[in-house]
Amino acid sequence: MSVEALETPFAVDPEATVFARAGIMRRLARDRVAATAAVLLTGIVLAAVFAPWIAPYDPYYTDLTKVMQTPSAQHWFGTDNTGRDILSRIIFGTRSTLMLGLVGVIVGGLLGGVLGILAAYYRRLDGWIMRLVDVMLAFPAILIGLAVAAIFGAGLTAVVIALVVATVPDVARVARGAAVGVMGQEFMEAGRAVGVSDGALIWRYLTLNCISTIFVFLTLRFGQIILIGSALGFLGMGAQPPTAELGMMAAQGRDFLFMAPHIATIPSFAIFVIVLAANLLGDAFRDVLDPRLQT
């Protein structure tokens, strides 16, 4: 039997490797702001990773002869109240700050994503999961941090737990929203009609189709998490002295705000730059990945 030939040949598509990651990167690079933010963030991450080689001084070496010096050629960002080099401390401080952000985003994203997707897939669980999420949403992250610190003692672990708990409900909501949209698509039903198992449906049909939404949300969330983490550090809930951590450094500098404003302002500015870069990059990712925002 002959079949009707189709008269619609395909235009040769140079990006035939669909959703071509290369294409996304190229479009990101075309966006000036995003490119700058990406370069900046990459630089910060590299500096944090290779801190021992990059930092000009030992971040914990106190030199009481050089207390509260303003920025100079020797100490680019000046020294703090115990004579430690602020640039070195910021480079090391970025490590814990970025680590907080990453762990918060990854662990919180995973837990929240799983909760949201399960809520969308199993309608029976929906009410229960989302009410739990509502309860979690009702607590401010700072309050959770205080509670956790009160139970386990202050430290980076307490901050990480607080950040994860603060991230989970937001991610769960976004993931559920995206997944409910995908659930309404006929291909979910087609998968069921074919006999695909629940696990495969959840992963290959549901999750893969809402993962870009979740990813974009998490990149935007990264900046906020760093901000909350720094705030907890500022309140003394996070890393304990003498560990370098940006929020705590700002808190310590606060006492000398009138004598040596740079001790508090420079770490604060570093936080500002990291959060801004992360947010700009997140925005750009959303523009590139969300088909609805494309012209």
Add this chain to the structure above:
Amino acid sequence: MSEVPVLQVDGLVKHFQVSRGIILRRQVGLVRAVEDVSFEIARGETLALVGESGCGKSTTGRLVLRLMDPTSGSVRFKGEEIANLGKDALRRLRRHMQIIFQDPYASLNPRMTVGEILAEPQRVHDIGDAASREARGRELLEIVGLLPEHASRYPHQFSGGQRQRIGIARALAVNPDLIICDEPVSALDVSIQAQIVNLLQNLQQRFGLSYLFIAHDLAVVKHISDRVAVMYLGKLVEIADKKTIYARPLHPYTHALLSAIPKPDPSLRAKRVMLQGDVPSPFNPPSGCRFHTRCVHAQPRCSAEEPKLREAAPGHRVACHFFETLPVPVIIARAGAANGKFAERLAAFEAAKEKRTVEV
């Protein structure tokens, strides 16, 4: 027909509960989406299920496939009751019943290549190994009129008609006996509709498929179906073979449906049977005959007593108290010539295809 029908549906009912409250859920009402629907489909036969939107035709299709669980009633596939099968048995059943969806844009997973989409049903049912599944995928693409190389592409690279062909190929992948076609052509434009309808017919002849063809376009239904079942608000109002239903419809609702087929001949100014108002809500369906609120022939008995499906002739059943005495609308006699344009296209298409077959 001594053979066991491929599908027997008996007294199928689906009520959707409407409930309020989160933890203390209480039921505040019932949507009677499908109420006491019975029909059967023989091997190689096409039963068309027609009706307005919201009348429960798609729900019926999904109940037959057990994509939804029926409230009550029985569905037998080749004599085997499937209305209460367990999960594993249900998966095995999916090898024999498949579905083609209405919207070709939403029914293919955008994250899978066409090859993966076509291999999926075989993988799920443990048919062959990776290589043979791929080969089968290519074969299926050819069967539905696409090119084997298309296997490596993603759904968004295809047009609507091509996507629908992929949907058909997916349904064919496991060699089913019955395919539920849930408005397979209503999202496509007319020229593509004809191609897809023809493809479905070719496949039916080639593989001996049975179709439950859900549609609201009576011109398409006339072309493809053997028998037609008309639904209104979740109930079957008339079922008969195609010729009978187009030539001598008995239920007033069928009259109205048939007269709504557009006629491309402006000289035919026959009076149309116009229905007043909208379909009442299945949340609170009218008493008695559900059609009485819009029926021009309604009498007091209609709102009091629910009509049963009665045999009007062998194989022709009607749910109306008064079908014997209803006047036959003039329009019906001419309805046969009503789908001129579409029929013309189909005819031209068939002729061209025949020519091509001969050449090959």
